[in-house]
Amino acid sequence: xxxxxxxxxxxxxxxxxxxxxxxxxxxxxxxxxxxxxxxxxxxxxxxxxxxxxxxxxxxxxxxxxxxxxxxxxxxxxxxxxxxxxxxxxxxxxxxxxxxxxxxxxxxxxxxxxx
Numbered sequence: 001x002x003x004x005x006x007x008x009x010x011x012x013x014x015x016x017x018x019x020x021x022x023x024x025x026x027x028x029x030x031x032x033x034x035x036x037x038x039x040x041x042x043x044x045x046x047x048x049x050x051x052x053x054x055x056x057x058x059x060x061x062x063x064x065x066x067x068x069x070x071x072x073x074x075x076x077x078x079x080x081x082x083x084x085x086x087x088x089x090x091x092x093x094x095x096x097x098x099x100x101x102x103x104x105x106x107x108x109x110x111x112x113x114x
Contacts, residue, residue, distance in 0.1 A: 029091045033099050036088035039065055040073075040103035047075065047082030048105035057082050081106040 043064040050060030058075045061082055065073060069086055076083040083104045090099060 025091050029095065029099075032088040032091065033101060036069075036086045036099075037101040037103070039069060040084045040086040040101040041105075043073070043075070043086070044082045044084040044103040044105035047077070047084070048080070048107045051077075051080055051082070052107045079106075080108055 043061045046064035047057040047061030050057040057077050061075045061084055062070065062073065065086070068089075072087040074085045081104060084102070086101045088099055088101060
């Protein structure tokens with residue numbers, strides 16, 4: 001009887017391992033997206049600060065990102081508004097076009113929320 005129970009445990013483990021692996025990949029993908037969102041926020045803010053300082057905002061926004069993000073970022077300047085779109089590394093095939101971290105920052109008079 002003990003041998004049969006041990007065999008059943010092995011079969012259950014074989015079925016559970018792929019599920020655990022899939023959950024781990026999904027968790028890593030969500031962490032990559034969260035990290036990219038944080039980077040996009042900082043990059044947009046750096047661009048807005050550059051506008052206030054009279055420096056080129058697109059260059060400042062790109063300089064605020066790590067090297068791997070250089071080919072994955074789009075920076076759009078619209079007056080005093082800096083928009084950053086950053087595509088995180090993709091671990092799950094098919095999600096490449098759907099995962100994009102977006103952020104915007106702008107510089108304006110105090111109390112101007114719009």
